[in-house]
Amino acid sequence: MGNIFSISASCDTVITRCCDCVARQAHFVCKLEENVEALKTAIAELTDLRNDVIRRVKIAEDQQRLIRLDQVQGWLSRAETLINEADLLTVQSPQEIKKLCMGGCCSMSPKSNLKSGKQIAKMLRGVVDHKSKGVFDKVAEEEPTPLVTERPTEHTVGLESTFDKAWNILEAEQVGIVGLYGMGGVGKTTLLSKIHNKFCESPNRFDVVIWIVVSKGFYIGKVQDDIAERVGIAGGTWQNKTPEEKALNIFRFLKVKKFVILLDDIWDRVDLSKVGIPLPTQENGSKLVFTTRSIKVCGQMEAHKKIEVRCLPEEKAWELFQEKVGEETLDGNPCIRELAHELAKECGGLPLALVTIARAMAWKNTVEEWKYAIEVCRRSSTSVFPDMDEEVYPLLKFSYDSLPNDMTRTCLLYCSLFSEDYQIIKDKLVDFWIGEGFLDGHGDTSLARNQGHHIIGSLLHACLLQEIDEFRIKMHDVIRDMSLWLTCKCEEEKWGFFVEAGYQLTKLPEVQNWGSIRRMSLMKNRIENLVEAPNCPDLQTLFLNDNQLKVINNDFFQFMCGLKVLNLSSNTGIEELPVGISKLVSLESLDLSYTGIRQLPTELKALEKLKCVNLECLSPGVRIPRQLISAFSKLQVLRMFGCDYSLGQEVEDNSECLVEELKCLNHLNVLTVTIRSAFGLDRLLSTERLCSFTLYIQLQLLKDSKRLNILSLANMKSLVYLDLRKCESLEEVEMEWGGRMIKAQSHIEAFVIVSKHCYQSLRYVSIMQCSQLKDITWLIVAPNLRNVRVIGCSNMEEIINERKLSQVAELVETLSLFGKLEYLYLRILPELKSIYWDTLPFSCLKEIYVHRCPKLKRLPLNSNSAKENKISIRGKKEWWKKLQWEDECALNDFLPCFTSLD
Structure with a gap:
């Protein structure tokens, strides 16, 4: 009996469990239609929550310059996946619901309905659960500063x-x-x-x-x-x-x-x-x-x-000197090496003097030039340096005297107006030189600018300036001191320099004789108000940038009728210019960039001699009177990059009005501008003369464009800088010519098409927060790129797409892809998997920066890539450890090149 009872109980349990299982299966089918509606509601709620989180993230990143949290990025990525998968299920659900009968209690296709019901129920639970995890106290934070960061250093001798x-x-x-x-x-x-x-x-x-x-x-x-x-x-x-x-x-x-x-x-x-x-x-x-x-x-x-830290002993001094002069010059004539020994001794072992003079002599190939250099050094200095004023500066002055002409020497001394260690933007410096009248282009504005950059190159070559990057330079503080010493010593030149830059002044300094001053620099102080009207009719340059200016008295400029260069940049507290600025009738260069000015006064029309005007990054919505820009008939340079302006009217885009005014400027040849609509871009492109300018273009918030044909910009023959920013609707940058994608029928045809329409002048490309772009293969039409920055493009999967490039395969060798690239900067690209599918030589590359690109597992480098030059690679240790290399040899070659951001 016991056994019979046991069997009976077991059967009952099995039957009960089977009934429960059938009931649960039936529940999935019966609840199918109800769960579909619940899923739709949950999807909508999750989508709204996702959009709210994205909006908070954008504000934090764009306005507060914070970095989104990894958990937030992970939640957003999972939310995107869930929404897409759930949408697909809801699209398929009507077909399953049609298979139900008897009010949903039965099914004509129970197996199919059961499967669908389970998927819907599981997805509903997943969406609801993920939505509950989307509440964040904060979505972004400041990027942690690495506590230990290596500094770049050069090879040293004798230290x-x-x-x-x-x-x-x-x-x-x-x-x-x-x-x-x-x-x-x-x-x-x-x-x-x-x-x-x-x-x-x-x-x-x-x-x-x-x-x-x-x-x-x-x-x-x-x-x-x-x-x-x-x-x-x-x-x-x-x-x-x-x-x-x-x-x-x-x-x-x-x-x-x-x-x-x-x-x-x-x-x-x-x-x-x-x-x-x-x-x-x-x-x-x-x-x-x-x-x-x-x-x-x-x-x-x-x-x-x-x-x-002492001067170098004679043998080390000679070692440094001959390294900088070069064996080719030293062996060019049997007598030069002996003369070089003598000249090196005259430097007294001072490394800066050795390097400066050695580089000045690196191209001197005659005995007479070397003998002259020795005599000049002997007249101005001895072999020891007890005092900078009496010994070091006269010695360094030899390099100054060796400059090719007075114009170059004048341009060097002008650089001492900038404060110590100041990073000088090359283009701004040339603007000031043009305003001062240093550059003589014989009426050719383009020639004058090229001359200015040639002079910068000469000063860099002479080691009197130092290059930071392609756009910025600085002056060594000893060279700056020497330059200021020269302006005081050379009284016959009547330089009239007054420089108190970075002295933390809170008001104008007391000057005994304003009338003797021709160039004054009060930059990087804390001056708030300019009340007094100094009487300085001979003043030609006035630097007041990087102060805390709030008020400029209407009469401040009253007695500056000879002023040619005025720099008021980086004074965010100043909101308006005094109408008295109209007194500056001789002004040729005006820099108002990065100020809080809300409206330009119409009185600026009186400044008819203006050649260079910088309005970059003014206060958002700054009002510019109509016909003001066109009134500057002699204007050569107009900088409006990042300037959200209104040309006397309330319209979303003022590009058409701006273009009409620019057409009136016959001497304009440099334009930097931000364009916010495809219509505005078309207006610019339709004006042939404007396209011949040296152009720096930022395309921002192109809400009306899903596609941009990059070859439509090909008429801009001098496009130097292209910035695509916050173009969130932009899905594709195409290379289409004549209504079709470029497809080379032959090598000759390919060469003709690209050599005619590619961007020979384009040096710098920045792509930021273009969330729909998946690749930037179009970069192949810019063979002379120096710098590429891609930041915050959430769907960017690869830099160069193999399929797209295969359409123009015969062009790759002709264009030498990235052959001149120096800097590649990749940041916050969560989907980026590839830069290029194969290895590249990168003969000019200096640095690759990678941060928050978790899927980028391979760089287009092998052992041969490291032979031509040393490439610096910067990134997080975790990312570096996961990188895949062609072989162990390649890893070992690049291991010393890596610098951790941790």
């Missing part, structure tokens, strides 16, 4: 022993503060850079390594701001804090860290307590290293050890 001595001292636990002192140009900054990078080789030893340039005329606030920016505490209300509050915040951060701070170019004592830097001690293990030109400052800074 090895000093470096070893300094490093051994820093290794000692009892030494916390080290001062490096020596004359200008002796190599202190280079030595400090090597020490900095040595610390970076052991990133786990210190929590943070901070490099700060102090320079003459420093103020504590700048040092505090630089430190805060470096360690990532400069956000929020930082700028509103008092110096004492900033010092407290810095102290709280650093006191729990083992830090290294390197201060370059100290002229006076820096009070560490006022800055907020804890005193480095044996207990906290932190280090402070600084450079200065005075041993007195070492004492004031209470350095535990003082190290003199």
